[in-house]
Amino acid sequence: MGFSSFNFDPKISAGIRALGYSKPTPIQLQSMAPILQGRDVMGLAQTGTGKTAAFALPILQRLLTGSRNVTRALILAPTRELADQIQEAFRELGRQTGLRSITVYGGVGAGPQVSGLRSGVEIVVACPGRLLDHLQHGVFKPSRLDVLVVDEADRMFDMGFLPDIRKILKQLPAHRQTLLFSATMPDDIRKLAHEILRQPVTVQVDHTVPLATVSHALYPVVEHLKAALLTKLLEQAGGSTVLIFTRTKHRAKRLAQRLHDQGLDATSLQGNLSQNRRKAALEGFRDGKFNIMVATDIASRGIDISQITHVINFDVPDTTEAYTHRIGRTGRAAKTGDAFTFVTHDDEAMVRDIERALGARIERRKIEGFDYAARQPAVSAPAARQSHHGAHAPRQPGPVESGDKSAGGVHGRFSRFRFRKRRR
Numbered sequence: 217m218g219f220s221s222f223n224f225d226p227k228i229s230a231g232i233r234a235l236g237y238s239k240p241t242p243i244q245l246q247s248m249a250p251i252l253q254g255r256d257v258m259g260l261a262q263t264g265t266g267k268t269a270a271f272a273l274p275i276l277q278r279l280l281t282g283s284r285n286v287t288r289a290l291i292l293a294p295t296r297e298l299a300d301q302i303q304e305a306f307r308e309l310g311r312q313t314g315l316r317s318i319t320v321y322g323g324v325g326a327g328p329q330v331s332g333l334r335s336g337v338e339i340v341v342a343c344p345g346r347l348l349d350h351l352q353h354g355v356f357k358p359s360r361l362d363v364l365v366v367d368e369a370d371r372m373f374d375m376g377f378l379p380d381i382r383k384i385l386k387q388l389p390a391h392r393q394t395l396l397f398s399a400t401m402p403d404d405i406r407k408l409a410h411e412i413l414r415q416p417v418t419v420q421v422d423h424t425v426p427l428a429t430v431s432h433a434l435y436p437v438v439e440h441l442k443a444a445l446l447t448k449l450l451e452q453a454g455g456s457t458v459l460i461f462t463r464t465k466h467r468a469k470r471l472a473q474r475l476h477d478q479g480l481d482a483t484s485l486q487g488n489l490s491q492n493r494r495k496a497a498l499e500g501f502r503d504g505k506f507n508i509m510v511a512t513d514i515a516s517r518g519i520d521i522s523q524i525t526h527v528i529n530f531d532v533p534d535t536t537e538a539y540t541h542r543i544g545r546t547g548r549a550a551k552t553g554d555a556f557t558f559v560t561h562d563d564e565a566m567v568r569d570i571e572r573a574l575g576a577r578i579e580r581r582k583i584e585g586f587d588y589a590a591r592q593p594a595v596s597a598p599a600a601r602q603s604h605h606g607a608h609a610p611r612q613p614g615p616v617e618s619g620d621k622s623a624g625g626v627h628g629r630f631s632r633f634r635f636r637k638r639r640r
């Protein structure tokens with residue numbers, strides 16, 4: 217079934233064509249018809265499945281008729297980066313519709329947001345905190361709202377946004393269409409969905425299983441050799457765009473600095489940066505100025521950079537959901553990707569949980585020629601100085617986890633990776 221069966225207005229079909237979408241993705245096939253009918257929808261889908269267009273296209277279609285110069289669609293998103301991305305999708309898909317959209321979030325000046333909201337921009341994509349400010353100051357007036365989307369609801373909950381969302385919900389017109397998307401369905405989200413959705417249609421696309429386009433591997437290593445192993449992996453790797461995750465902001469910053477000092481085009485994205493620097497890092501990574509980004513979980517949800525070929529978990533994530541989200545940054549839009557995870561002895565329980573969630577054992581790999589038994593250097597390496605969880609002393613060398621099936625080399629696209637000299 218193609219997009220034509222949805223009878224989108226030619227102005228919207230032009231947007232679909234401009235983005236090169238030839239046929240709807242499974243989440244779009246399942247959810248666009250009920251959304252076009254005005255039904256509430258509970259969408260269980262992770263990013264990378266095309267869920268943004270699944271709600272953006274029917275919303276644009278709905279807004280083509282009826283009033284202009286009043287805010288009629290509100291999309292709530294957990295991070296500024298995701299908000300930017302959603303607004304970009306509305307802008308591109310709706311280029312010919314004349315419908316206007318803005319983002320509203322903290323960390324940037326409120327001026328443009330205030331004038332946009334006062335002018336009655338039709339589509340508002342917002343993070344909850346700043347939107348609540350505008351609501352409380354009477355700048356955002358939602359009385360004519362037709363559609364509310366709560367995107368990445370589970371992440372909203374993790375980030376503690378639920379109280380703000382509840383305050384916002386109280387001030388929205390009760391008679392509206394509500395769409396709620398979440399990659400996972402913990403009890404709190406189920407409860408929220410029950411409260412805010414009216415007879416919803418539930419659509420579900422592989423909500424707990426990471427994308428099939430991603431292949432996974434574990435690299436057992438002792439803590440103090442992680443940075444050296446990463447260098448070796450990057451030397452040998454064949455991808456061109458690598459996203460590396462660390463557990464803490466500090467570790468992200470230090471590791472990016474270390475890679476930068478090694479002459480690599482590396483940047484970092486973590487919550488200690490100002491919004492402008494976060495934006496510059498992300499844009500630099502998207503544009504190819506940097507081919508390596510070291511990030512905390514701030515980047516694990518929603519970020520859509522289709523050229524990411526490798527995700528490397530320098531530190532194991534805290535939850536299986538975080539693993540799914542992190543590795544969902546690669547293998548996007550039907551491209552393939554590799555997800556590599558460094559694991560120490562302490563990570564065994566989490567590895568078991570991840571394997572259980574994936575329903576498969578993950579291959580253990582070793583890099584040929586790497587000295588896995590090297591002792592901790594007297595002058596500690598940057599990664600070793602970054603203590604585990606930022607609290608404990610660096611660990612002592614220990615034996616590498618056994619059971620490595622594939623000792624000997626790295627695979628496929630890995631061998632083509634080049635060290636690129638940093639542009640100065």
Ligand code: AMP
Pocket residue numbers: 235236237238239240241244262263264265266267268269518520522548549
């Ligand atoms: P999302 O899950 O919304 O973050 O979308 C993931 C990626 O898929 C984005 O780069 C979209 O532009 C792309 N995408 C969305 N719908 C389609 C489609 N029907 N065909 C091809 N790519 C799509």
